């Protein structure tokens with residue numbers, strides 16, 4: 001790992017140059033941050049589980065025709081992905097009011113929304129990822145109107161598919177954040193799903209009890225963070241029997 005060229009060091013992932021041109025190795029770390037980096041910690045084994053969950057969800061989405069950057073998982077913590085030009089937007093879909101949305105509109109967490117609501121945030125840590133509209137996105141050139149049409153259409157399909165998939169495992173998909181990139185291939189440019197989909201980037205509640213099975217357990221010091229991530233993997237049917245091999249034991253360090 002150390003001999004490869006590091007391209008980008010993110011909060012939860014590191015990107016390395018891939019084995020072939022146009023490929024990248026995405027390494028999943030155990031590091032966790034929240035509230036724009038103000039809260040930092042480690043969730044032991046998170047990287048291993050998120051690698052598996054993201055592989056599973058991206059593969060399933062690929063099967064229904066959603067183009068993604070995912071190529072294949074390489075090992076416990078790494079996956080091979082296509083190099084894309086990341087569009088600097090966080091696309092958030094909300095099915096139920098929670099988090100910043102519940103706060104912004106004075107709604108009780110758990111309030112069912114009349115329909116799924118899509119929001120865009122400009123990816124910029126210094127500015128604290130401000131919410132933006134399609135006007136800002138096209139005026140500042142972060143995405144063209146055509147790019148945005150593709151992003152909206154793909155995001156709606158992703159929400160419908162993931163909502164049903166999680167429902168089948170007894171989990172309610174409250175909200176999630178995804179990112180897209182431009183894939184340059186054979187003189188063509190395509191918008192593809194990028195980054196990751198995991199309990200770091202989704203709110204997932206147990207269908208029956210509303211127990212939180214996602215990063216809110218870390219954000220809000222609810223405890224049993226690793227167990228929640230493992231439970232999601234287990235319900236998706238992808239947890240390795242004896243647990244991830246390089247997980248020594250559940251501990252949350254802050």
Ligand code: C5P
Nearest residue numbers: 098099100101175176177200201202203
């Ligand atoms: O905090 P907020 O309610 O706006 O988050 C909405 C959804 O987007 C949540 O599922 C959260 O995990 C995800 N999110 C994310 N990365 C961010 C901000 C939000 O994955 N930087």
